[in-house]
Amino acid sequence: DGGITQSPKYLFRKEGQNVTLSCEQNLNHDAMYWYRQDPGQGLRLIYYSQIVNDFQKGDIAEGYSVSREKKESFPLTVTSAQKNPTAFYLCASSILTSGSPRQYNEQFFGPGTRLTVL
């Protein structure tokens, strides 16, 4: 079955530690995204990547880092510089339409990882 997997589902970390959240997709999608969700707020974009070895900051990139070494994988590291890391993190992916930079293509979401900083 094609889809997006995120692991782990629940993650606990001590204050001051870095932690990496996994996101893998087997949909052959070019673009991948990381969102953060806080209670009562809409999802906010952290980082996105449209091609291997390239990624761009979203609205709330401070305190986070990403890599895109493989098309299938887009891990997110929450660093100790992130002041309020406790949140629900969602990964998504989509195709890209070449030659149409403004065309939106449907994003598909993973099951999410709930990070709690103790």
Added chain:
Amino acid sequence: KNEVEQSPQNLTAQEGEFITINCSYSVGISALHWLQQHPGGGIVSLFMLSSGKKKHGRLIATINIQEKHSSLHITASHPRDSAVYICAVAGSARQLTFGSGTQLTVLP
């Protein structure tokens, strides 16, 4: 930046009732998503639309581009419809802006 407003924030209904959730946005868009998020957190796409109306089972989504407004309707609601419903719009640069969601509870 596009702002997305959803109403109501919370909605409680009796099983069988007709439900409407509204979404308004502030600037031009290329597409609008209706998403469903269950208590476990995973998000499922219900509809993606850029004009008119779409129907899937008991769910109907409409959009009025001129008025910058979309509605999600659920007919014959059921307790299993209880979830958070999220409206998201795609503006330029292929990025989504999300509403804060509508928590729907359907009582048996």
